[in-house]
Amino acid sequence: MSKLNWGMIGGGEGSQIGPAHRLGAQADGRFVMAAGALDADPARGRDYAQRLGVAADRAYGDWREMLAAERDRPDRIDLVTVATPNNTHFEITKAFLEAGFHVLCEKPMTMTVAEGEEIVRLARDTGRICAVNYGYSAYPMVRQMKAMVAAGELGAIRCVVANFSHGHHAAGDDADNPRVRWRYDPAQAGVSGQMADCGIHALHLASFILGDEVRTLSADFASTVPGRVLEDDAMVNFRTESGTVGRLWTSTIALGRQHGLDIQVFGEKAGLRWASEQPNQVYLHRLGGRVEIMEKGEAGLTDEAQRLSRVPIAHPEGFPLAIANIYLDLANRIAGAPAGHLPSAEDGLRSMAAVHAAVASAKADGAWVDARPPMFR
Amino acid sequence: MSKLNWGMIGGGEGSQIGPAHRLGAQADGRFVMAAGALDADPARGRDYAQRLGVAADRAYGDWREMLAAERDRPDRIDLVTVATPNNTHFEITKAFLEAGFHVLCEKPMTMTVAEGEEIVRLARDTGRICAVNYGYSAYPMVRQMKAMVAAGELGAIRCVVANFSHGHHAAGDDADNPRVRWRYDPAQAGVSGQMADCGIHALHLASFILGDEVRTLSADFASTVPGRVLEDDAMVNFRTESGTVGRLWTSTIALGRQHGLDIQVFGEKAGLRWASEQPNQVYLHRLGGRVEIMEKGEAGLTDEAQRLSRVPIAHPEGFPLAIANIYLDLANRIAGAPAGHLPSAEDGLRSMAAVHAAVASAKADGAWVDARPPMFR
Amino acid sequence: MSKLNWGMIGGGEGSQIGPAHRLGAQADGRFVMAAGALDADPARGRDYAQRLGVAADRAYGDWREMLAAERDRPDRIDLVTVATPNNTHFEITKAFLEAGFHVLCEKPMTMTVAEGEEIVRLARDTGRICAVNYGYSAYPMVRQMKAMVAAGELGAIRCVVANFSHGHHAAGDDADNPRVRWRYDPAQAGVSGQMADCGIHALHLASFILGDEVRTLSADFASTVPGRVLEDDAMVNFRTESGTVGRLWTSTIALGRQHGLDIQVFGEKAGLRWASEQPNQVYLHRLGGRVEIMEKGEAGLTDEAQRLSRVPIAHPEGFPLAIANIYLDLANRIAGAPAGHLPSAEDGLRSMAAVHAAVASAKADGAWVDARPPMFR
Amino acid sequence: MSKLNWGMIGGGEGSQIGPAHRLGAQADGRFVMAAGALDADPARGRDYAQRLGVAADRAYGDWREMLAAERDRPDRIDLVTVATPNNTHFEITKAFLEAGFHVLCEKPMTMTVAEGEEIVRLARDTGRICAVNYGYSAYPMVRQMKAMVAAGELGAIRCVVANFSHGHHAAGDDADNPRVRWRYDPAQAGVSGQMADCGIHALHLASFILGDEVRTLSADFASTVPGRVLEDDAMVNFRTESGTVGRLWTSTIALGRQHGLDIQVFGEKAGLRWASEQPNQVYLHRLGGRVEIMEKGEAGLTDEAQRLSRVPIAHPEGFPLAIANIYLDLANRIAGAPAGHLPSAEDGLRSMAAVHAAVASAKADGAWVDARPPMFR
Ligand SMILES: NC(=O)c1ccc[n+]([C@@H]2O[C@H](COP(=O)([O-])OP(=O)(O)OC[C@H]3O[C@@H](n4cnc5c(N)ncnc54)[C@H](O)[C@@H]3O)[C@@H](O)[C@H]2O)c1
Ligand SMILES: NC(=O)c1ccc[n+]([C@@H]2O[C@H](COP(=O)([O-])OP(=O)(O)OC[C@H]3O[C@@H](n4cnc5c(N)ncnc54)[C@H](O)[C@@H]3O)[C@@H](O)[C@H]2O)c1
Ligand SMILES: NC(=O)c1ccc[n+]([C@@H]2O[C@H](COP(=O)([O-])OP(=O)(O)OC[C@H]3O[C@@H](n4cnc5c(N)ncnc54)[C@H](O)[C@@H]3O)[C@@H](O)[C@H]2O)c1
Ligand SMILES: NC(=O)c1ccc[n+]([C@@H]2O[C@H](COP(=O)([O-])OP(=O)(O)OC[C@H]3O[C@@H](n4cnc5c(N)ncnc54)[C@H](O)[C@@H]3O)[C@@H](O)[C@H]2O)c1
CATH class of the missing domain: 3.40.50.720 (NAD(P)-binding Rossmann-like Domain)
Structure with missing residues (x-):
C-alpha cells in the first residue's frame, strides 16, 4: 500500500x-x-x-x-x-x-x-x-448504534435526546479573555455561539445515528454570562423527517460537566445511551429486559464497529482514534478501496441550516421553523 | 414524647x-x-x-x-x-x-x-x-443543595436542568393496560399525563433548591405511543422570578432510565448535580476547582442536612427515609417543636398552575406563558 | 396483628x-x-x-x-x-x-x-x-444473589472476593482519639481490630451468599498507623467447605473508599457483583453474554427479594430498611408466621472462629489454619 | 526532525x-x-x-x-x-x-x-x-500519580492495592481452545499462568507509581478451571523495600470485569484510585477532604502528565496513545532529546523475579519469600 x-x-x-x-x-x-x-x-x-x-x-x-x-x-x-x-x-x-x-x-x-x-x-x-x-460519528460504538437503529432493533424511534454541555466557559471574569470572547461576539463568531460550536456535534450525532434528518425546530437561547451577546446555553426541540421527537441541550456554563456530549435514543423496542467520556460502552435497554452494557470489541457487533475498533475489548480507545477512523476511510476512499461512512458537505450544510433556524426561532420566542437548507426542501 | x-x-x-x-x-x-x-x-x-x-x-x-x-x-x-x-x-x-x-x-x-x-x-x-x-425535597443532600444556594456558594444561579424521565410506560402493547391507560386519558387524568405525574416533582425540586419560583414557560409535548392522547414526553423551558434559565425534560418512554429524576444547578461560582438513584451524593464543581463528591453525613454539612440523615456517612439511605423526614417534621410541627421545611399547599398550587401553563403553551406551539397561579401574580 | x-x-x-x-x-x-x-x-x-x-x-x-x-x-x-x-x-x-x-x-x-x-x-x-x-444480608439484592447461587445459575462457584475497606481511621493524629484508639488496643478490642470490626461482615456475606462456610484460611495483617497494636489492614485468603477460593480485604486506612463493602462471586456460568453503597443493583455477567444490571424490584426476582423490597423499582432503599428486614422476620418468627433467613448465633460463632484463626495465621506468617469453631469440626 | x-x-x-x-x-x-x-x-x-x-x-x-x-x-x-x-x-x-x-x-x-x-x-x-x-505506566494520569507520590502529597505510603482481573478465560469448555490452553500449560507458558501474563502489569504499576520495589511476598494460587495446571487466579501479598504493604489480585475467571486493571494507593495524607477502563480520571481523597476527580489535561498537573496528554481535557485518550507515549520517548531517547521514564530491562527482570517468587511461595503454602532478582539483593 x-x-x-x-x-x-x-x-x-x-x-x-x-x-x-x-x-x-x-x-x-x-x-x-x-x-x-x-x-x-x-x-x-x-x-x-x-x-x-x-x-x-x-x-x-x-x-x-x-x-x-x-x-x-x-x-x-x-x-x-x-x-x-x-x-x-x-x-x-x-x-x-x-x-x-x-x-x-x-x-x-x-x-x-x-x-x-x-x-x-x-x-x-x-x-x-x-x-x-464530525469525528464523534466515527467511534465504533456510535457506528454500532446507527447499525442497530437501521436494523430495526429499536423499532420505530420515538425520541432522541442529545446534549453537548460543558462548563469550560463558566468563568465570568474570563469573558474578556480573547480566546473565549470571540465566541460570543457576532462580529467574529457569526450568528451563534455555543449552538454553532458544540450544538452541531450533538445534532449531527442524532441525525447520523437515526439516519433521519431534522425538519423543524424550536429554540430557546440564553446568554447567561453578563456581557455575552451570543448564546452560551441553548435548548432546541426538533422533529425529524420521520417525526421523531428531538431534544438538544448545549451549554458552556454547565460546571461539573467536563466533555458533556451524550445521546439517548428511545425506540418502541429498546433504548440506547452513549456518552463521549466513556466512548467504549453503550447502555442498551430492551423493553422488558435489563440494562445491558455493550462493549466495544465484544463478539457480535457489526463488522463496521469491529473494523473501527483497533485494540481488543476493554482496552479503551479515545478521541484521537475516532479521528483516525475518519482518516482511515478518507485514505480508503481516495485509494478507491471500500470505505465506511464519511461525514459530508451535505452534513456540514444541514448543520448550518439548523443553526440559522435555531437563531431565528430563538429570536421569535421559540416559534417552530423549518430547519432544512433551501436546496433540500 | x-x-x-x-x-x-x-x-x-x-x-x-x-x-x-x-x-x-x-x-x-x-x-x-x-x-x-x-x-x-x-x-x-x-x-x-x-x-x-x-x-x-x-x-x-x-x-x-x-x-x-x-x-x-x-x-x-x-x-x-x-x-x-x-x-x-x-x-x-x-x-x-x-x-x-x-x-x-x-x-x-x-x-x-x-x-x-x-x-x-x-x-x-x-x-x-x-x-x-414532594418527598424528594426531604433528602438530606437536597436540603444541603438548597442551603448552599441560599448561602451564595454558587453565586448567582444561571441555569437549572431538571429531568424526571423513565421508561416504565414504554410498552406500546401495554397501552390498553388499565393501570397505564388512565394516565393518558383526559377523562381520568385531566389535562396532562407525565407532566402532572412526574414533571411536577422535578419542577418542585428546582424551585425548592433555588428558592425561586417559575414565572414563565414554554413547552413541547409529545404523545409518542400510538393511542395516547396526553403527553408521554415533554420538554419545558422556563424562567424563574429572578431570571434563572430552566430546562425540564420528563418522559415515560425513556428505556434505560430507571427512576430518572436528576437535577443540575449551574451558578456563576459553582455547579451541583444530584440524582435520585444515588441520593446520598452530590457532585460539586467549583469554578477553577475539581469535581468533588459530597457525601451525606460528612463533616461540615448544614445542621439541617445532618439532622435528616439518620445513619452514619456512607450507609445509604433511600426514599422511605426521605418520606420519614417529611413525617418527622409533621410530627414536630404538630407538637409545636422546631421543624424544617414542609412542602406546602402553595407548592401544590404552583405545580398545578405550571402544569396548566405547560399544556396551554404546548397547544400554542410553544408560546411563552405565565406559569404562576392567578393569586400569586 | x-x-x-x-x-x-x-x-x-x-x-x-x-x-x-x-x-x-x-x-x-x-x-x-x-x-x-x-x-x-x-x-x-x-x-x-x-x-x-x-x-x-x-x-x-x-x-x-x-x-x-x-x-x-x-x-x-x-x-x-x-x-x-x-x-x-x-x-x-x-x-x-x-x-x-x-x-x-x-x-x-x-x-x-x-x-x-x-x-x-x-x-x-x-x-x-x-x-x-449481619444486616447487609437482609438487602433484597443480597437475598437475590444467594438464591441465584443456590439455584445453580452461576454453576459451581470458583471464587469469591469480598472487601470491607474504608478510610475513616486513616488519620494518624486521630490515633489518640479514644473513639478510635480502643479499636486497636488489645485490652479493649481483644485479639483483632478491623478484622473483628468489619472483616466479619464481608466474611458473613460471602458465606451467606454462597451457602458455604469457610474451612481454612491464611492471613496477612498490618498495623499501618504508628502506635496501633492491632491490625488496621488485613488480607485473608480462604477456602470454603466445598473448595471455593476466597479473598477478603479489609482496611480502615483506605482513603477514597467511603463505606467500602463489596462482593464479587465468580462461578463457572456467571459472575455477580454488589456494593453496599449502591445496594439496589447487582451486576450480572453470564458467560458469553453482556453485563446486565439487575434492579431491586424488577420483574422476575425471587419472592424473597420482592418481599424484602418495600418501594417500587428504582426508588432507592438503604441500610435502615435492610435492618427493618431483620426486624420484620424477627417479628414473623416470634409470631410464629413464615419468616426468611435470620443470621444466627451459629453465624456469630463462625465469625469469631474465623477472626481467631486469622489472628493465629497472621502471627504464623500466613500459615493456613482451620477456621471452623471446634464444635463444628 | x-x-x-x-x-x-x-x-x-x-x-x-x-x-x-x-x-x-x-x-x-x-x-x-x-x-x-x-x-x-x-x-x-x-x-x-x-x-x-x-x-x-x-x-x-x-x-x-x-x-x-x-x-x-x-x-x-x-x-x-x-x-x-x-x-x-x-x-x-x-x-x-x-x-x-x-x-x-x-x-x-x-x-x-x-x-x-x-x-x-x-x-x-x-x-x-x-x-x-509496560504501556500502562505511560498514561498521563499514571505519571501524575507517580509525581504526586514522589512529591510527598500522600505522605508516607501505607498500602497499595493493585488488581488485574478479568473474565476472558472463564469458559471451561474453552479450556481446549489452543489460544487459551497454552497459557495454563507449563510446557508452553513456563512456571506461571495469569501472574506472568497480567499480574506483572499490576505489580509494575504499583512499583512504578510508588517508586519503590517489591522485596518480599506471599502468594496463594488457584487453578479454578478443571484441567488447568497453572494458576488462573492468584493473590499476592507483598512488602516493598520501604515497608509499604501490598495486595495484588489477578484472575482470568472474574466474569463481570472487562479489562479489570486498577490500583489504589493509600498514604498517610491522601489516597488515589485509578482504573484502566477510565484512564483519564484519578480519584483523589485527601485526609479530611472530599473525594476529588482529577482529569487528564486539567490545569495544575505536572509537566510530564501534560506532555503525554495529546488532546484537550475531557477528550478521552486510550491505550494506543499510552503506547504512543512509550514510542514518543523512545524516539526522544534515540534522538538524544529529553525524554521521560521508559520501563526498562531492570523492570522486566524484577517482574520475572517476582513471578518466580510467587510460584515458589504458592507451592510452599504462602511462605514469605524474597522477591528480588539475585543481582539486586
Ligand atoms: N471537530 C472537533 O471536535 C473540533 C474540536 C475543536 C475545534 N474544532 C474546530 O477546529 C477549528 C480550529 O479550532 P481550534 O480550537 O484548534 O483553534 P485554535 O485557536 O486553538 O487554533 C487555531 C490554529 O489555526 C491557526 N490559524 C489561524 N488562522 C490561520 C490561517 N489563516 N492560516 C493558517 N493557520 C491559521 C492558528 O495559528 C492556530 O494554530 C475551529 O474551526 C473549531 O471549530 C473542531
Ligand atoms: N410522592 C410520590 O413520590 C408519589 C409516588 C407514587 C404515587 N404518588 C401519588 O400517590 C397517589 C396514589 O398513587 P399509587 O401509585 O399508590 O396508586 P395505586 O393505584 O397503586 O394505589 C391507589 C390506592 O388507593 C386506593 N383507593 C382508590 N380510591 C380510593 C378511595 N376513594 N378511598 C380509599 N382508597 C382508595 C386503592 O384501592 C389503592 O389501594 C397518586 O395520587 C399518585 O400521584 C406519589
Ligand atoms: N451491624 C452493623 O452494621 C454495625 C454497625 C456499627 C456498629 N455495630 C456494633 O454495634 C455496637 C455498638 O456500636 P456503636 O458504633 O453504636 O457504638 P457507640 O460507641 O457509638 O455507642 C455505644 C452505645 O452504647 C452505650 N453503652 C455502653 N455501655 C453500655 C451498657 N453497659 N449498657 C447500656 N448502654 C451502654 C453507650 O452509652 C452508647 O450509647 C458494637 O458492638 C458495634 O460493633 C454494628
Ligand atoms: N503490553 C501489553 O499490554 C500486552 C498485551 C497483549 C499481549 N502482550 C504480549 O505481546 C506478545 C504477543 O501477544 P499477542 O497477544 O499479540 O499474541 P498473538 O498470539 O495474538 O500474536 C502473536 C503474533 O506473533 C507472531 N509470531 C509468532 N512467532 C513468531 C516468530 N517466531 N516470528 C515472528 N512472528 C511470530 C504470530 O504469527 C502472531 O502474529 C506476548 O508476549 C504478550 O504477552 C502484551
Whole structure:
C-alpha cells in the first residue's frame, strides 16, 4: 500500500485540535504529512511544520502559498485538512476543491447557509471528497448504534435526546479573555455561539445515528454570562423527517460537566445511551429486559464497529482514534478501496441550516421553523 | 414524647405509594397508625387496616365514614394522609381541612388551579397544616443543595436542568393496560399525563433548591405511543422570578432510565448535580476547582442536612427515609417543636398552575406563558 | 396483628448504630419500643428512653435493672436488642437468653470462640431466637444473589472476593482519639481490630451468599498507623467447605473508599457483583453474554427479594430498611408466621472462629489454619 | 526532525497487540515502519508487512533473516519491537541487542530470572536501550500519580492495592481452545499462568507509581478451571523495600470485569484510585477532604502528565496513545532529546523475579519469600 500525501492548514503549535488531526492522520501509516500552512503567523507556521518533519519547501507561510505550490507538484498532496478558525473555512475549502484537492474541513463548514450550499454544489461538480470533521460519528460504538437503529432493533424511534454541555466557559471574569470572547461576539463568531460550536456535534450525532434528518425546530437561547451577546446555553426541540421527537441541550456554563456530549435514543423496542467520556460502552435497554452494557470489541457487533475498533475489548480507545477512523476511510476512499461512512458537505450544510433556524426561532420566542437548507426542501 | 395518632386514606394493599407512607410515618416512632380507609373496596380496606394493626372500629370502609367517626373522637387522629388517586385529592383534603385535621396530601394536590387556590385559602383560614408529598425535597443532600444556594456558594444561579424521565410506560402493547391507560386519558387524568405525574416533582425540586419560583414557560409535548392522547414526553423551558434559565425534560418512554429524576444547578461560582438513584451524593464543581463528591453525613454539612440523615456517612439511605423526614417534621410541627421545611399547599398550587401553563403553551406551539397561579401574580 | 414489645440495650443518644435499630424495629409497625437501657450513663439512658416515648418505669438505668424488671412483667418485652460495646455482648446476651428472652445481638457476638459456643448451646437449649445483626444480608439484592447461587445459575462457584475497606481511621493524629484508639488496643478490642470490626461482615456475606462456610484460611495483617497494636489492614485468603477460593480485604486506612463493602462471586456460568453503597443493583455477567444490571424490584426476582423490597423499582432503599428486614422476620418468627433467613448465633460463632484463626495465621506468617469453631469440626 | 526507522517482529495480522504497536509507533510521525518479520508463517508475514507499506526487500520471513539483513544496511532500523510469543522474547531481544539495536520488548521480557539478568547486563554493556512494554505506566494520569507520590502529597505510603482481573478465560469448555490452553500449560507458558501474563502489569504499576520495589511476598494460587495446571487466579501479598504493604489480585475467571486493571494507593495524607477502563480520571481523597476527580489535561498537573496528554481535557485518550507515549520517548531517547521514564530491562527482570517468587511461595503454602532478582539483593 503506497502512502498518501497529506497537508494541513491551521492546527499550529498550541492549537486545540491540531494534535488530534496529526495523530489521526498518521496512526495508520496511510498518510505522510507532506505539507502544511499551520499558523496564522507565517514564520511560526513554517518552523513548526519543519519540526514536525515537513520538508522545508513544503512548510508554507499561508494557505494561498500552499495552494499555489501544491497545485502543480507531481507529488502534490492527496488530501488537505482545514483546521483554521471558522470564518476561514469557506474560502479555503472552496479554493482547494476548485483546484481539485480532496478536503477534510473542520466544523462548522461555513458561516452561512448560502456558503454551505455553494460547497455542496462544488463538491458535487468537482467530484472531490469534501468531508467535515464530525469525528464523534466515527467511534465504533456510535457506528454500532446507527447499525442497530437501521436494523430495526429499536423499532420505530420515538425520541432522541442529545446534549453537548460543558462548563469550560463558566468563568465570568474570563469573558474578556480573547480566546473565549470571540465566541460570543457576532462580529467574529457569526450568528451563534455555543449552538454553532458544540450544538452541531450533538445534532449531527442524532441525525447520523437515526439516519433521519431534522425538519423543524424550536429554540430557546440564553446568554447567561453578563456581557455575552451570543448564546452560551441553548435548548432546541426538533422533529425529524420521520417525526421523531428531538431534544438538544448545549451549554458552556454547565460546571461539573467536563466533555458533556451524550445521546439517548428511545425506540418502541429498546433504548440506547452513549456518552463521549466513556466512548467504549453503550447502555442498551430492551423493553422488558435489563440494562445491558455493550462493549466495544465484544463478539457480535457489526463488522463496521469491529473494523473501527483497533485494540481488543476493554482496552479503551479515545478521541484521537475516532479521528483516525475518519482518516482511515478518507485514505480508503481516495485509494478507491471500500470505505465506511464519511461525514459530508451535505452534513456540514444541514448543520448550518439548523443553526440559522435555531437563531431565528430563538429570536421569535421559540416559534417552530423549518430547519432544512433551501436546496433540500 | 407522647405518640401522635395517624390515619391514612388510600395506600391499600398492593398500592404503589402506600408502603412508603407507612414506613415513613412509623420509622421514628412518633406516629401510631390509628385509623385508615385504605382501599376503594371497603371490605378490602377494612381487612387490610386491621392486618396492619388498626383497631377494628377505626378500620373504615371509606373516607366519609372515617371523617364522620374521627371528627368527634377524643383520641382523633392528629394527621391524615391522602394517598388515593389524583382526582379525589381535592375533595378529601378539603373535607378534612374543614373538619380541622392536619393533612398530608399526595401530589398532584388538585386537578385544577382553581381547586388549588381554594385549598391554599382553606389552609390559611383554618390554620391547619396542609402539606404535599414532594418527598424528594426531604433528602438530606437536597436540603444541603438548597442551603448552599441560599448561602451564595454558587453565586448567582444561571441555569437549572431538571429531568424526571423513565421508561416504565414504554410498552406500546401495554397501552390498553388499565393501570397505564388512565394516565393518558383526559377523562381520568385531566389535562396532562407525565407532566402532572412526574414533571411536577422535578419542577418542585428546582424551585425548592433555588428558592425561586417559575414565572414563565414554554413547552413541547409529545404523545409518542400510538393511542395516547396526553403527553408521554415533554420538554419545558422556563424562567424563574429572578431570571434563572430552566430546562425540564420528563418522559415515560425513556428505556434505560430507571427512576430518572436528576437535577443540575449551574451558578456563576459553582455547579451541583444530584440524582435520585444515588441520593446520598452530590457532585460539586467549583469554578477553577475539581469535581468533588459530597457525601451525606460528612463533616461540615448544614445542621439541617445532618439532622435528616439518620445513619452514619456512607450507609445509604433511600426514599422511605426521605418520606420519614417529611413525617418527622409533621410530627414536630404538630407538637409545636422546631421543624424544617414542609412542602406546602402553595407548592401544590404552583405545580398545578405550571402544569396548566405547560399544556396551554404546548397547544400554542410553544408560546411563552405565565406559569404562576392567578393569586400569586 | 397485635404489636410486639421491644427493648433495647445500648444505642444511646449519639451512638452510631442506635438509630438504625430504632428505624428498623419501628418502620413496619410490628414492634413498639417498650423498654430500654440505652446508655452507659444511667441518667442519660433513662432520659433519652423517655424522650423516645418509653414509659418512665421502663426507662432503665442499666441492663441488669432492665432484666430484673422485665422478666416478671406480664407485658414483658418480646425481643431485646443488644447494641452495646463488643465486650459486653456475651454477658448480656447470655443473661437474657437464660431468662427466656429472644435476642438480637450486635456483631461481634462474643470476644472468644468459647463464649460463642456457649451462646450457641444456650440458644439451642432455651429454644430462644438469638440472631446476630449481619444486616447487609437482609438487602433484597443480597437475598437475590444467594438464591441465584443456590439455584445453580452461576454453576459451581470458583471464587469469591469480598472487601470491607474504608478510610475513616486513616488519620494518624486521630490515633489518640479514644473513639478510635480502643479499636486497636488489645485490652479493649481483644485479639483483632478491623478484622473483628468489619472483616466479619464481608466474611458473613460471602458465606451467606454462597451457602458455604469457610474451612481454612491464611492471613496477612498490618498495623499501618504508628502506635496501633492491632491490625488496621488485613488480607485473608480462604477456602470454603466445598473448595471455593476466597479473598477478603479489609482496611480502615483506605482513603477514597467511603463505606467500602463489596462482593464479587465468580462461578463457572456467571459472575455477580454488589456494593453496599449502591445496594439496589447487582451486576450480572453470564458467560458469553453482556453485563446486565439487575434492579431491586424488577420483574422476575425471587419472592424473597420482592418481599424484602418495600418501594417500587428504582426508588432507592438503604441500610435502615435492610435492618427493618431483620426486624420484620424477627417479628414473623416470634409470631410464629413464615419468616426468611435470620443470621444466627451459629453465624456469630463462625465469625469469631474465623477472626481467631486469622489472628493465629497472621502471627504464623500466613500459615493456613482451620477456621471452623471446634464444635463444628 | 528526521524520521526514525522502525522494525517489528511478531504482531502479525490478527494478533492482539500488533495494532497497538503500529498505532503507537506511527501516531506522532516520528517513526516510519521500515522493516518487519511479522508472522510465524514467513509468507503471511512478508505479505502483511507489504500491505502495511513496508518495502518488499524489508518484509522478512523471520527475525534471523531480518537481523542479518538490517545489521548492515546504512538505513538500518533505529528500533526493533519484539511482539512475539513469550518464549521467544529472550533470544530475539538478546540477538538484536548484541547487534547494537535498540529494542522494545513485550512483557514478560524473559521466561527465567537468569535470562532476565543476562538481558540487563547486555543492555548495560551495549549501551543500547532495552525497554519493556509496560504501556500502562505511560498514561498521563499514571505519571501524575507517580509525581504526586514522589512529591510527598500522600505522605508516607501505607498500602497499595493493585488488581488485574478479568473474565476472558472463564469458559471451561474453552479450556481446549489452543489460544487459551497454552497459557495454563507449563510446557508452553513456563512456571506461571495469569501472574506472568497480567499480574506483572499490576505489580509494575504499583512499583512504578510508588517508586519503590517489591522485596518480599506471599502468594496463594488457584487453578479454578478443571484441567488447568497453572494458576488462573492468584493473590499476592507483598512488602516493598520501604515497608509499604501490598495486595495484588489477578484472575482470568472474574466474569463481570472487562479489562479489570486498577490500583489504589493509600498514604498517610491522601489516597488515589485509578482504573484502566477510565484512564483519564484519578480519584483523589485527601485526609479530611472530599473525594476529588482529577482529569487528564486539567490545569495544575505536572509537566510530564501534560506532555503525554495529546488532546484537550475531557477528550478521552486510550491505550494506543499510552503506547504512543512509550514510542514518543523512545524516539526522544534515540534522538538524544529529553525524554521521560521508559520501563526498562531492570523492570522486566524484577517482574520475572517476582513471578518466580510467587510460584515458589504458592507451592510452599504462602511462605514469605524474597522477591528480588539475585543481582539486586
Ligand atoms: N471537530 C472537533 O471536535 C473540533 C474540536 C475543536 C475545534 N474544532 C474546530 O477546529 C477549528 C480550529 O479550532 P481550534 O480550537 O484548534 O483553534 P485554535 O485557536 O486553538 O487554533 C487555531 C490554529 O489555526 C491557526 N490559524 C489561524 N488562522 C490561520 C490561517 N489563516 N492560516 C493558517 N493557520 C491559521 C492558528 O495559528 C492556530 O494554530 C475551529 O474551526 C473549531 O471549530 C473542531
Ligand atoms: N410522592 C410520590 O413520590 C408519589 C409516588 C407514587 C404515587 N404518588 C401519588 O400517590 C397517589 C396514589 O398513587 P399509587 O401509585 O399508590 O396508586 P395505586 O393505584 O397503586 O394505589 C391507589 C390506592 O388507593 C386506593 N383507593 C382508590 N380510591 C380510593 C378511595 N376513594 N378511598 C380509599 N382508597 C382508595 C386503592 O384501592 C389503592 O389501594 C397518586 O395520587 C399518585 O400521584 C406519589
Ligand atoms: N451491624 C452493623 O452494621 C454495625 C454497625 C456499627 C456498629 N455495630 C456494633 O454495634 C455496637 C455498638 O456500636 P456503636 O458504633 O453504636 O457504638 P457507640 O460507641 O457509638 O455507642 C455505644 C452505645 O452504647 C452505650 N453503652 C455502653 N455501655 C453500655 C451498657 N453497659 N449498657 C447500656 N448502654 C451502654 C453507650 O452509652 C452508647 O450509647 C458494637 O458492638 C458495634 O460493633 C454494628
Ligand atoms: N503490553 C501489553 O499490554 C500486552 C498485551 C497483549 C499481549 N502482550 C504480549 O505481546 C506478545 C504477543 O501477544 P499477542 O497477544 O499479540 O499474541 P498473538 O498470539 O495474538 O500474536 C502473536 C503474533 O506473533 C507472531 N509470531 C509468532 N512467532 C513468531 C516468530 N517466531 N516470528 C515472528 N512472528 C511470530 C504470530 O504469527 C502472531 O502474529 C506476548 O508476549 C504478550 O504477552 C502484551
